[in-house]
Amino acid sequence: MREQEHPQPAEPARDPLRDTVPVEIPAIDDAAPPVPPAERPEMIIVTGMSGAGRSRAADALEDLDWYVVDNLPPQLLPALAGMMTTVGAGVHRLAAVVDVRSREFFAHFMEYLRQVRGAGTEVRLIFLDASDAALVRRFESSRRPHPLQGTASVLEGIEHERTLLAGLKGMADIVIDTSRYSVHELARRVRELVARESDLALRVHVMSFGFKYGLPLDADHVVDVRFIPNPFWVSELRHLTGRDAAVADYVFAQDGAAPFVDGYADLLAPALPHYVDELKPHVTIAVGCTGGKHRSVASAERIGSRLRQAGFEVVVQHRDLGRE
Structure with a gap:
């Protein structure tokens, strides 16, 4: 006499998206602890008046293991931000020094800045300023002309630069007046503002x-x-x-x-x-x-x-x- 066959239980319906791998894998994935999201790439843009200490601020950031690019045309900011990464040994903290020497590129700076922020990069804008007297004294002691001086005086070059940068200063996240700072005091101030505990x-x-x-x-x-x-x-x-x-x-x-x-x-x-x-x-x-x-x-x-x-x-x- 032929044994009576017992009906097999029906298999549960399979989700074609979830069940393209062995049945056990989704359960393992569900049990695994969630992976914390990577930190967003960070960018600091250092700008401001010529003679106010942009180069010293860049040196302080470089000492804190930031990748520093000096005199960067603003139109390259989005491309540079796109090269950063939050994993591995790639660049994930980048500082760019942008100043009035960029000439015609500088007029479109805010548009490039919006593009960088829109791509998910955390951006801080640091504006360095100093009094006219301090800037004139620094240019005279270094015996170098102001970038916008031309055939005019140093003070006229400074006044022209202030006019160009007035709107940008108002939009800065951090404004540092370096009039009474030594180069070491400026470096300390930058470290106070941006350094993490591990950096120090x-x-x-x-x-x-x-x-x-x-x-x-x-x-x-x-x-x-x-x-x-x-x-x-x-x-x-x-x-x-x-x-x-x-x-x-x-x-x-x-x-x-x-x-x-x-x-x-x-x-x-x-x-x-x-x-x-x-x-x-x-x-x-x-x-x-x-x-x-x-x-x-x-x-x-x-x-x-x-x-x-x-x-x-x-x-x-x-x-x-x-x-x-």
């Missing part, structure tokens, strides 16, 4: 070296640890380096070695954050012994570790290790 973090570079190979040219601080007995003269340690625990233990077991190295790191720690205040975000500490293999290496590692514990971002490098 101090980066400490601790480097070991051997005095017999010469002092590092880029050292801000030099520490001499040649007063510590040299592990080179201990046969069991000679072939090792300051990275090896046996060498480090020997070095810091010597009288005064550990207090000196720890005390040096502790002495520097309160002063290091103020380097950023003085527009110096990188500090190099060079630690030297005779050959750069034992004492300096162990000491650099210990200083780096102690400064990390104090909250600093530290990179340790051994310049002459392996050179002997």
Whole structure:
């Protein structure tokens, strides 16, 4: 007798858009956490009066890892914005210096700016200004003519430029009067306005070296640890380096070695954050012994570790290790 066949349950209706992949995939996608949207590309446009500090502002932005383009014709702004990206190693923070030297292109600046913003790029317009007296003094001290001076006086060139830029100044997101600023004060002001917290973090570079190979040219601080007995003269340690625990233990077991190295790191720690205040975000500490293999290496590692514990971002490098 033939067995009775049991009817199979009907398959659910399939959505042709959703079901072009195996059935399990949409469920996995639904369960996956949403991916946060990428940040919008950022553009800063620096403009304003000639002599008000556009070049110094551009330098400050470049120091903050912005990609800077100087004297850009405004008609190229949309194309340049279109090249930016929010992923990978591409340009995602771009600063463009635009000024009256662009001549006929400048008249259409606001149209190009609208195109950039309409494409989804976050744009901030920084306008740099200064008093007539300050601008005249700067042009006289540099002995350079005003870009719009021609055969007229510097002051007439300044007045002509003010007329051209009057409407643009009113539309700026940020106006900075640099009349009483030094170049360093202007850089600090730009950093205050645009820098993220990560941009302002101090980066400490601790480097070991051997005095017999010469002092590092880029050292801000030099520490001499040649007063510590040299592990080179201990046969069991000679072939090792300051990275090896046996060498480090020997070095810091010597009288005064550990207090000196720890005390040096502790002495520097309160002063290091103020380097950023003085527009110096990188500090190099060079630690030297005779050959750069034992004492300096162990000491650099210990200083780096102690400064990390104090909250600093530290990179340790051994310049002459392996050179002997």
